[in-house]
Amino acid sequence: MGRVEQAGKAVAELGQNIGDYIRQQRRHAQISLRQLARLAGVSNPYLSQIERGLRRPSAEILQQIAKGLRISAEALYVRAGILEQREGGPVVDAVLADPELTERQKQVLLDVYQSFRRENAAARPADQEPEE
Template sequence: MASLNVGGLGEYLREQRRNAQLSLRQLADAAGVSNPYLSQIERGLRKPSAEILQQIAKALRISAETLYVQAGILDERDRGEVETRGVILADPTLDERQKQVLLQIYESFRKENGYGVDDGPAGDGGASSAGTADAS
């Protein structure tokens, strides 16, 4: 497993939080973590678990996979797909239904081109997703 990129993760989280126009306290409350703990993550002092990253991703309305890549939990080769999903899920101009439809279309095109959902090329057995793209 890759070593955790905690500093880069913290910077990325701070940027996403600011883009979402949330204070540190608001994000901490929405994610169910303490304000000091979230602050330490953003400053690169703490290594959050995949579960905590998933909670933060849900609160930010981005894919957990995007945070897993930033933290070095998911393999870098999955980054393109993860970023595509993350951009769709983070788009504030789309409602949740539209986001889900776009993701379904994206996945159908990947399958048509020989890629499975969260796989590499067919038969490759690429890295499986550490969580689904949560969009409530």
């Protein structure tokens, strides 16, 4: 497979991954496709195409969808490949994606989590690898 085909396949997979993630978050929030489309200010068919991986949304559309889902836009940007994943991996993603937390609560939790990680890294011998 050539480089162009590989790049095209990677973009298609990103679109599918972000669509799956949006669908999962929408279902978790118990919001219908139609409701989320209205909240995000996009058409019902367009949102459906995003969820099915047929369309790759812009950062602006992702922000609108995140607002409609009441989750962090950053979590969607990471899933879409627009931003690199922050240090901390799945813990950070889970906190950012939790619709039950306010933005302020998410930031406080992440600050505490990062302080624990820094503290543990400082206490770890230089030759010891961190556990994931």
